[in-house]
Amino acid sequence: MEHTLSTATWFWLIVPMCTVAILSLLGFLFSLLKGDNS
């Protein structure tokens, strides 16, 4: 039998941590667009 990670394990392994990383990068992008990081 081939073992794999369940969908729930994948979800909790990936989604919360990647979400905060992506939100941080988007926040930086918006601050650049607003000209906050001149």
Add this chain to the structure above:
Amino acid sequence: MISMSIPTLVTFIAYLLGMLVIGLIFYRLTNNLSDYVLGGRQLGGGVAALSAGASDMSGWLLLGLPGAMYAAGMNQVWIAVGLCIGAYLNWQFVAKRLRVYTEIAEDSITVPDYLENRFRDHSKVLRVVSAVVILLFFAFYTSSGMVAGATLFQKSFGLDYTTALWIGSIVIVSYTFMGGFMAVCWTDFFQGLLMFLALILVPIVVVNAEGGWSQAVNQVGNIDPTKLDIFHDMTVFGIISLMAWGLGYFGQPHIVVRFMAVKSSKEIAKARAVGMTWMVLALYGAIFTGFAGIVYFADNPLQNPETVFITLSQVLFNPWVAGVLLAAILSAIMSTIDSQLLVSSSALTEDFYKALLRKNASETELVWVGRSTVAGIALIAVFMAYNPDSTVLGLVAYAWGGFGAAFGPVIILSLFWQRMTRNGALVGMILGAVTVVFWKQLDGGVFDMYEILPGFIICTIAVIVVSLLDKEPQPEIQDEFAEMERAL
């Protein structure tokens, strides 16, 4: 035991010398106490981010987390999830306000200094209580970090424990003594980069050696399928308890001081992006290193799971790279100790010496008092670390939760709630710390919950109730709060 080859030793000594050079460079650029304990608020976003990350993540990142993953599997991920969410919320909601408010509140350079100035506490009670809490917990925290470093090198290279303890301590104290905050931040920056590279490199090489990700997962499943299940042996209660570690971030003085030191509040967005990307990738690296170790050591299990990273780096890499990877482990430990040492020194210098004993001390005098206290506190920590089995070091178990519950809600509410009063802050801080200490003594049912959660909740309620029962803050305090909000 691992053999210390010449290339490994050379790489390792080069790393230690590099740290000393950074200390020397910043020795020449330190002119006053603000430079020494806060870098004169000249920290760039990238350095602030990586130094906050590196000083936050102690040896746990390269020893504890991979070890837990190796021993138990995927259900150990929850603590990393909680930490990421906590760190993100801290950057998102606390960083910018704290940077702006500490400057407006009479250019406060320490957390106790900020609390006193924020609430116009002329009695100095708030400053003294918070500085005592910082000094007490960081003395044990620093000491237990030194024990971890010395034990690691004793076990790895057969170095005498006391020799390892002194070598590590002398290097850390030297650069912290000379260069203060900027030296600590820049060494943390390079140490953070080293940790990051090590945590990306090691799991990629190990998983590749095992024939790829799918193959590794399949083999772990063959060894023990429960190690693939993130919910194995977990209750909702247990998951919440593990994720509650993330609440600790709001009250860690050695982390929030980085927010205060950023050169402009406009740098915060960049720092947050760099810091969170570093943290998330580094945590994944630690998770996958431990996970891949399950397969790699399937036929020859490790006696101590925490050596999974160090053993893989010795087995899979040539001695030059192995030296760098070893330096990464020491980096994780050193970058936490140096930051805690400096925060303790700033509490003694700014919050006791300057505030209570020598109000008119010159800047040169204060810098030298700061340097002397770094050396003095390190010496005490080394003596405490002489006996690694000492029960007094067990107090470190209270530190993360204690700081989180005592300072976390106080710092957050002081930044967001104009109506908060000094008495609210004081009662909240004391009740938060007391709850953590008492909760930890009790077992069973709800008392198995990580104590930071009840401590955090009780501190928050205490701050709100006492502040509402108290007189409204003076108009100048309310004006200053409004000024902070306008400056955001």
